[in-house]
Amino acid sequence: MRLLSSPSAPSVNSDGLAPSPSPSTSSSLSRLIASPHGQFELIFTDPTSKPTVILPTIPAVDGISDLADISLVLGILLLSLFSFALIFHLRIRSRQLAHLQNFNSLWVVRLLLVFFACLGAVNEVIRLPFIRQKYLYPLLPSLSLDEQAEICKVHVVLSLGFFEPGFLITLLFLVNESIKTQNPFRTWGVALVCLACSPILLLQSFFVFFPPLEAKLPPYIHASFYLSTDQVGNKSVLCTYPMFSCVAFGVFSVAYSLAFLLSCWRVVAFVINKKIRVRLNMLATSFMILLPLQILCLGLSALWPPAHPTHEYIVLAMDLAFAWCVVIGEVILVIKPIADALDAGGACFAWSPGSRSGRPRSEGKRVDNGNL
DSSP states (O other): OOOOSSTTSOOOOTTSSSOOOOTTSOOOEEEEEEETTEEEEEEESSTTSOOOOEEOOOOOOOTHHHHHHHHHHHHHHHHHHHHHHHHHHHHHHHHHOGGGTGGGTTHHHHHHHHHHHHHHHHHHHHHOHHHIIIIIHHHSTTOOHHHHHHHHHHHHHHIIIIIHHHHHHHHHHHHHHTTOSSOOOSTTHHHHHHHHHHHHHHHHHHHHHSOTTTTTSOHHHHOSEEEEEOTTOOEEEEEOOOHHHHHHHHHHHHHHHHHHHHHHHHHHHHOOOHHHHHHHHHHHHHHHHHHHHHHHHHHHHTTSOTTSHHHHHHHHHHHHHHHHHHHHHHIIIIIHHHHHHHHHTTOOSOOOTTOOSSOOOOSSSOSOOSOO
């Protein structure tokens, strides 16, 4: 397959996506595809080959959005590091003090929540052209354009198919398990979360690596990367989110929102503590606003090419929504419960008036087990 950025441009050499056509190949078929990005020239030497879009020269975006993205990622990592420290601190204290063991029953789930948040933040950094060109590609100078494009595909699949869905599903399990007297959801919860993520992961993998009707649809529907050529002929691969992946994540988010609202309603109806009610209402309100906002930004981002300023700021708004979800989730479901457990010393139960045995009063309805 021979790629040209203009009819007069020379053929791509060995550093490009593919070698020049051999004499035995069929005659080249050229066509122009109209899309919201403008006119793109696609040159085929094999009718069965996958088209690659060459973007026209686009002015470089200033570094405001990249700097804001990096700041968000650093903030998430610092908060997650603090959450990790609290989780392991409570884990160590619960081994020394028996009355803290019940407060530590969900430590694996909390650890998994923070783990997904960290991986999602690091994965978002890989998408930034500045980070890839300045730090990633110098470490791997032998990467071809094809391999750089594969990195973009893997980024989309991991971001919208595993890390963020895994974070959301883990958060849902934390809310559900927090109202149970006994929490069997421990080490095997990791496998359960991965199993729950498998449908959306498989769907995203299919749409990114095997997009249906690829030759008949505009590039923004299925393309997870674009090859941009600057004025001096330097080529760079820019990552984006295809519309197929945005729709798949949107369907997942709608189903998740319904399940999350039902779970929050059950917990609010169960607990008595007014502070916990306020936390749950804040958690539910934040996610019901931020998830639709993120889906809207995902859909709009596919309408502009990756190097366009509008695309960058739309993706920044999407990252802000995800960062706020992480902050709210970690503070309400990790930091605050652990801090309350450590402050109260495990005495957060409604004690029986005549009880001296150190056992909580059981009336068939639990007030708080320290998990919220």
